[in-house]
Amino acid sequence: xxxxxxxxxxxAATTMFHxxxxxxxxGLSILVAWMETRYVRTGDETYLKMTKFxxxxxxxxxxxxxxxxxxxxxxxxxxxSVYSAYVGDIFGSILAIEAxxxxxxxxxxxxxxxxxxxxxxxxxxxAVAWLVAIGSNLSAVWILIANAWMQxxxxxxxxxxxxxxxxxxxxxxxxxxxxxxxxTATAAYVLxxxxxxxxxxxxxxxxxxxxxxTRSFRIAxxxxxxxxxxxxxxxxxxxxxxxxKQPTKLAAMESLWVTQRRAPVYLFAWPDEANGRNAxxxxxxxxxxxxxxxxxxxxxxxxxxxxxPDERPPxxxxxxxxxxxxxxxxxxxxxxxxxxxxxxxxxxxxxxLKAMLYAIPLPYLAVQLxxxxxxxxxxxxxxxxxxxxxxxxxxxxxxxxxxxxxxxxLVYTLLGxxxxxxxxxxxxxxxxxxxxxxxxxxxxxxxxxAA
Amino acid sequence: xxxxTIWFFIWGLLWAVFFMTDGFDLGIGTLYPFLGTDETRKxxxxxxxxxxxxGPLWDGNQVWxxxxxxxxxxxxxLVYAVMFSSxxxxxxxxxxxxxxxxxxxxxxxxxxxxxxxxxxxxxxxLGSFLPALLFGVAFANIxxxxxxxxxxxxxxxxxxxxxPYGLLGGILFVLLFVHHGAIWLxxxxxxxxxxxxxxxxxxxxxxxxxxxxxxxVHTWFATNLYDNYLGNPILFIVVLLTVAGLLxxxxxxxxxxxxxxxxxxxxxxxxATFFGVIGLYPNLFPSSLDPKWSLTAxxxxxxxxxxxxxxxxxxxxxxxxxxYQIWAYTxxxxxxxxxxxxY
Numbered sequence: 001x002x003x004x005x006x007x008x009x010x011x012a013a014t015t016m017f018h019x020x021x022x023x024x025x026x027g028l029s030i031l032v033a034w035m036e037t038r039y040v041r042t043g044d045e046t047y048l049k050m051t052k053f054x055x056x057x058x059x060x061x062x063x064x065x066x067x068x069x070x071x072x073x074x075x076x077x078x079x080x081s082v083y084s085a086y087v088g089d090i091f092g093s094i095l096a097i098e099a100x101x102x103x104x105x106x107x108x109x110x111x112x113x114x115x116x117x118x119x120x121x122x123x124x125x126x127a128v129a130w131l132v133a134i135g136s137n138l139s140a141v142w143i144l145i146a147n148a149w150m151q152x153x154x155x156x157x158x159x160x161x162x163x164x165x166x167x168x169x170x171x172x173x174x175x176x177x178x179x180x181x182x183x184t185a186t187a188a189y190v191l192x193x194x195x196x197x198x199x200x201x202x203x204x205x206x207x208x209x210x211x212x213x214t215r216s217f218r219i220a221x222x223x224x225x226x227x228x229x230x231x232x233x234x235x236x237x238x239x240x241x242x243x244x245k246q247p248t249k250l251a252a253m254e255s256l257w258v259t260q261r262r263a264p265v266y267l268f269a270w271p272d273e274a275n276g277r278n279a280x281x282x283x284x285x286x287x288x289x290x291x292x293x294x295x296x297x298x299x300x301x302x303x304x305x306x307x308x309p310d311e312r313p314p315x316x317x318x319x320x321x322x323x324x325x326x327x328x329x330x331x332x333x334x335x336x337x338x339x340x341x342x343x344x345x346x347x348x349x350x351x352x353l354k355a356m357l358y359a360i361p362l363p364y365l366a367v368q369l370x371x372x373x374x375x376x377x378x379x380x381x382x383x384x385x386x387x388x389x390x391x392x393x394x395x396x397x398x399x400x401x402x403x404x405x406x407x408x409x410l411v412y413t414l415l416g417x418x419x420x421x422x423x424x425x426x427x428x429x430x431x432x433x434x435x436x437x438x439x440x441x442x443x444x445x446x447x448x449x450a451a
Numbered sequence: 452x453x454x455x456t457i458w459f460f461i462w463g464l465l466w467a468v469f470f471m472t473d474g475f476d477l478g479i480g481t482l483y484p485f486l487g488t489d490e491t492r493k494x495x496x497x498x499x500x501x502x503x504x505x506g507p508l509w510d511g512n513q514v515w516x517x518x519x520x521x522x523x524x525x526x527x528x529l530v531y532a533v534m535f536s537s538x539x540x541x542x543x544x545x546x547x548x549x550x551x552x553x554x555x556x557x558x559x560x561x562x563x564x565x566x567x568x569x570x571x572x573x574x575x576x577l578g579s580f581l582p583a584l585l586f587g588v589a590f591a592n593i594x595x596x597x598x599x600x601x602x603x604x605x606x607x608x609x610x611x612x613x614x615p616y617g618l619l620g621g622i623l624f625v626l627l628f629v630h631h632g633a634i635w636l637x638x639x640x641x642x643x644x645x646x647x648x649x650x651x652x653x654x655x656x657x658x659x660x661x662x663x664x665x666x667x668v669h670t671w672f673a674t675n676l677y678d679n680y681l682g683n684p685i686l687f688i689v690v691l692l693t694v695a696g697l698l699x700x701x702x703x704x705x706x707x708x709x710x711x712x713x714x715x716x717x718x719x720x721x722x723a724t725f726f727g728v729i730g731l732y733p734n735l736f737p738s739s740l741d742p743k744w745s746l747t748a749x750x751x752x753x754x755x756x757x758x759x760x761x762x763x764x765x766x767x768x769x770x771x772x773x774x775y776q777i778w779a780y781t782x783x784x785x786x787x788x789x790x791x792x793x794y
Contacts, residue, residue, distance in 0.1 A: 063557035066510065067550040073517050077524065077535025078542055081603075084535075088528020089753045093761050096521035099514060100768040108511030108772070112779055115507035115793050119782050162528075164754040394536035395604045404543045411547060415554060422561050 004393045006401040007079040010408060012375075014071050016368055017412045021065030021419070023367050026140055026185060027192020027227075028058045029133035031220060036126040050216055051129075053431040054196065057423055059114065064419040066107070068412070073099075079401065083382055083392035090156055090165045091146055094172075098142035106135030140188075141181050148177035150383050151374070152245040163386065176241050183234040186227045187370060190332050191363035193224025197339070198360035199427045201353035204346055209430055218343055225336035232329050236292065243293035243301070246384055248311060249377035251304045252318040254289055263289040263301035268323075271315040276305050313379040321372040328366040335359055454758040458526040459735070459748040461765060463728030465522055467721040469515035470586070470628075472776075474720055475713075476509040478632020480552060480579020481625060483572065486636075486647045497644055498572060499792050502556055504639035506794060507783045509556070511776055513549065525761050529603065529751035530735045537597055537605035537736075538589055541612055545582045545589075552578025560794050583628045584621040588612055591620020594727050595674045596739030599746075606740065616673040623666050626659040627720055634700065634713045641786050649704065652712075656701050663697060663723075675737075676730025686729055693722030 032055050039047035073095060076084045084092070109131040116125055155170030156163045165171070197220045200213040243250045251257075255269040257277050267283030287297040294301070304312050335356065342349045382389040479501055487497040524531040535542055551574040559571035595616055598606040633652035637645055667690070670676055680686045696718030703712035731737070735751060738744035752758065 060557060060561070063554045067553035070513075070517065070549055070553075071546050073520055074535055074542060074546060077520075077531045078539050079536070081532035081536040084524065084532040085529045088524050088531060089757045092521070092524030092526075092528050092531065093753070093757050093764075096518065096525035096761060097764050099518040099521040100764060100772065103517055104511065104514045104768075104772045104776075107514045108776055108779055111507040111510050112782065115503075116782060118791065159754075165757045165760070168756075168760050394532075394539070395602075396536055396539050400539050400609075404540070407543070407547060411550065415550070418558060419554070422558065426561070 001398060001402070003396055003398045003401050004390055006398055006405055007393050007396075008389065010079060010401060010405040011075060013405070013412070014068065014075065014408055015375075016371065017416065018065065018068040018072060019367060019371060020364065020416070021061050021068065022140075023188030023191040023363070024061045024195055025058070025065045025136050026188035027190075027223075028054060028061070028195065029129075029136050030189070031192060031196060031223065032058055033126065033129035033133045035219065036129045040122050040126045046212060046215065049212065049431045049433050050219075053212075054216070056426055057199075059110075060419060060422045060426070062110065064415055068415075071408075078404075079394050079396070080382070080392050081394035083387065086162045086387055086392070087149075087383060088162075090149060090153075090163060090171060093165070094142055094146040094149070098139055098146070102135050102138035102142055104135075106132055106139060109135060137185060140185055144181040144184055145172055145177045147374070148174060148180045151180075151378060152176040152241070153383050153386050163383075176245060179234055179237045179241055183231060183238050184367075184370075186231040186234060187363070187367050189227035190224060190231055191367060193220040193227060193336075194332070194356070194359055194363050196220035197224060197356050198358075201346075201356040202428070203430055205350060205353050205357065207347070209433065210347065212431055212433065214346055217346060221336065221339050221343055224332070225340060228329070228332040228336050232333060235326070235329060239293050240295075246378065247302050248304070248307050248313060249318065249373075250293065251302060251307070252313045252315045252377055253322040253373065255315055255319045256289065256301060256303045257305050258303040259300065259306050260303065261290065261298050261300045262287040263299075263303075265289045265292070269319065271319060273312075273315050310380065313377050318373055318377040321369040321376065325366050325369040325373060328362055328369070331359070331362060332366075454755060454762070455748040455752045456733070457762065458522075458752065458758055459732060460728070461762075462519070462522060462526065462735070463725060465515060465519040466728075467724035469512070469519050470624075470724055471631075471717045471720045472512035472515055473509065474583075474628040475632040475635040476505045476512055477579045477583040478628035478630065479505050479636055480575050480632075481583060481629050482632055482636070482651060483576045483579065486651060487644055495568070496789070497647075499560070499794060500640055500644050500787050500789065501636065502559070502575075502794050503787045503792050504636055506556060508779060510553075511779060513553070516549075522761070522765070526753055526758060527735055527746070527748070527751045528753060530746050533599060533603035533605075533746060533751075534593075534736050537599060537603075538592075538612070539605075540609040541585050541589055545585045548578040548581035548585075550578070552582075556794060580625065583625045587621035587624025588617045590624075590727060592617045593736060594620070594670065594676055594731065596737040596745075598740050599736070599738045599744060600740060601744045603744075603746070616669055619662070619666055619669055623659075623662045623723075626655060626662050627716075627723065630655045630659050630700070631713070631716045631720060634704070634709060634716055637704075638709045638713060638784075639787050642789075645786075649709075652704055653701075656704070660697060663694075670730075674730070676727065679730050679732055689722055689725050689729060693719055693726055696722055 032051055035047050035054065036051040038044070039051060109128050112120070113125070113128045113132055116128060120128065149171055152174060153163065154174050155165060155167035157166050197217050200217040200220070203209055203213045204217070239250070242253075254263075254265060255271040255278050256263055264284040264286045265288035266278070266281050267285070268280065269278045269282070270280040272279040289301055290299040291297045293299075304315065338352060339356070342352050346353060378384055380388050380390065382392045483498060483501055486501070487493065520531070523534070555571040555574040555578065559568055559575070589612070592612050592614075598611065600606055630652055633648050633655060636648035637652060640648060680690070696715045699715035700712045700719065703709070703715055733747045733749060734745045735748060736746040753761075
């Protein structure tokens with residue numbers, strides 16, 4: 001394997017791993033800040049316990065998210081130096097703004113939040129929780145502006161063999177960036193809401209801390225419903241901007257090979273990339289693709305055959321990632337709508353609670369599929385239409401990259417196992433309150449101590 | 452002053468602030484297995500106190516590194532590209548170190564199993580010592596020049612960096628940070644740990660002094676850093692300030708004025724960073740093969756528009772960040788209470 005393939009694998013592995021933790025941070029930071037605000041407003045101790053319990057899970061997740069983010073900041077330089085030199089004028093400045101204007105906020109105030117319970121007034125402490133939530137979400141704004149520029153480069157000229165900024169506002173305010181941020185952020189809120197509802201369901205099924213977890217569930221439910229609807233609507237808008245800016249990605253998403261008016265959406269299609277057609281096509285809805293992306297049923301959509309083969313993204317992965325994501329998006333709406341009807345009789349709905357418990361991993365899967373679609377669908381370009389991924393890699397030896405990739409796989413696997421087991425352990429354990437329904441055994445060693 | 456020159460010094464300043472702030476965290480992490488008693492029960496308590504001494508602040512401190520990296524990318528994209536790909540293995544080792552350090556604080560106390568705690572304790576030490584050492588190795592090598600060709604391609608291996616001057620830089624950084632960390636620990640702790648920290652700072656100081664003098668002398672032979680100073684002798688004031696900081700920290704420690712000692716030590720670290728940065732100017736990443744191939748503030752910078760926008764961003768946000776970070780430091784200036792440990 002060469003340095004290019006290894007670097008791509010490394011980037012995919014480290015980014016996808018990072019994004020196992022980011023969405024929960026984005027969404028749960030808001031829910032925890034809201035719980036703490038309720039506590040300050042009402043003085044109800046249960047809200048304080050909720051803040052502490054969900055806050056503990058939040059912090060374990062946050063720790064892994066933060067440290068794996070550092071890698072990404074530096075990986076453009078280590079593995080994609082040609083890319084970095086080519087686009088640093090624009091892309092680099094967005095990353096630098098992210099660090100100065102957002103990441104500092106999140107990282108400084110998280111320390112104050114963790115250690116400041118007895119140092120700050122209740123109100124100030126809740127305000128700090130909001131600053132953490134705002135900082136995390138602002139971080140996402142800037143990172144997604146940077147990613148949107150890779151999808152849809154604007155506001156630049158090519159000069160002296162690189163892309164130079166000419167219009168900062170165009171980069172920051174382009175529709176692609178705005179739609180992408182809201183779509184990604186709301187996806188993260190769906191994930192956080194399902195996390196809270198799923199863990200609450202686990203305890204409600206066991207009739208433990210019923211009041212505590214019913215209230216937690218009911219805080220997360222409307223948040224999850226709103227987010228599930230928004231992520232779907234924004235996903236549709238995202239499709240419109242993709243149709244405008246990235247015609248190859250659109251065609252690959254839908255495995256559309258032949259340019260046509262009244263372009264269909266296939267309920268299922270298995271692309272045959274070698275022969276430039278679909279091996280299997282089931283359930284074509286005529287005109288649906290034209291209508292959805294151009295808002296005109298007769299609009300012409302360009303098929304993959306009209307693009308040179310070396311400008312087409314991998315169709316199978318792109319289309320399956322897309323369809324999987326959309327399918328899951330429907331499931332989230334369905335489950336949260338059902339939830340609105342069951343919200344006053346959660347204990348009498350064990351089947352629904354069970355479904356919500358097992359639904360915890362689904363938003364994780366959906367966000368990963370979303371990123372696969374975004375990044376694989378952009379190929380073979382690293383910046384769409386401007387520079388190819390194959391031209392962007394650093395002049396480093398394959399051995400170096402193989403070693404670092406092996407290191408990442410090893411370290412991240414251990415971190416992932418440790419992080420998720422801790423989250424699972426503390427989620428199962430429940431809050432430290434004695435309301436007569438919980439499991440309040442004294443804390444004991446998990447395993448016999450051995451020197 | 453030209454934009455590029457302004458950015459060159461902002462670049463240096465961000466690294467200096469990173470070393471000044473996260474430097475004490477890395478120092479405490481390096482001291483972590485060595486302070487206090489060996490008796491296991493007490494060891495656990497001492498380590499928890501050490502973590503709580505830096506706990507509220509280390510995360511915010513670390514962002515200065517992210518910002519220094521981000522600003523390198525934004526203002527000098529070519530330097531970002533060539534520096535990080537040339538120093539590939541060293542940089543990734545630093546990252547692995549920072550990754551395991553960062554999660555350790557959160558993970559360590561989460562299971563009641565001594566083996567579990569031991570693993571993360573080892574990670575805190577490794578994840579502090581390794582970055583401290585490698586930052587020093589990397590910067591010393593930048594001071595003396597890196598074998599890059601005209602295309603910015605690195606003509607060496609990771610072992611190229613481990614030459615005597617590079618290693619000396621690494622040792623100097625470790626000592627600077629450990630000294631800085633010991634003083635911070637003295638500020639933040641009471642009782643036995645406080646005494647151990649004071650003792651550590653006092654004992655490290657002469658070793659640090661010797662290393663600093665050897666480094667300054669070796670720099671004369673190994674690098675061209677002094678050229679800028681000889682051309683403009685008033686600049687030697689930076690060296691004098693650095694030495695004054697180092698001497699001051701010892702004097703203040705002896706008087707028991709620990710905050711003052713810490714500021715003096717901070718001055719030493721900032722001064723040491725600027726000693727190198729001023730000596731490098733206008734080079735950011737000098738080539739040891741041919742000076743023509745060196746990356747400078749002028750041939751590696753971003754467009755004037757980007758430099759101007761970023762200057763506005765930095766002028767607005769860095770003071771804001773400093774303000775809330777200083778507030779955070781004042782909130783957590785008091786000694787860690789043994790009864791109220793968070794981790």
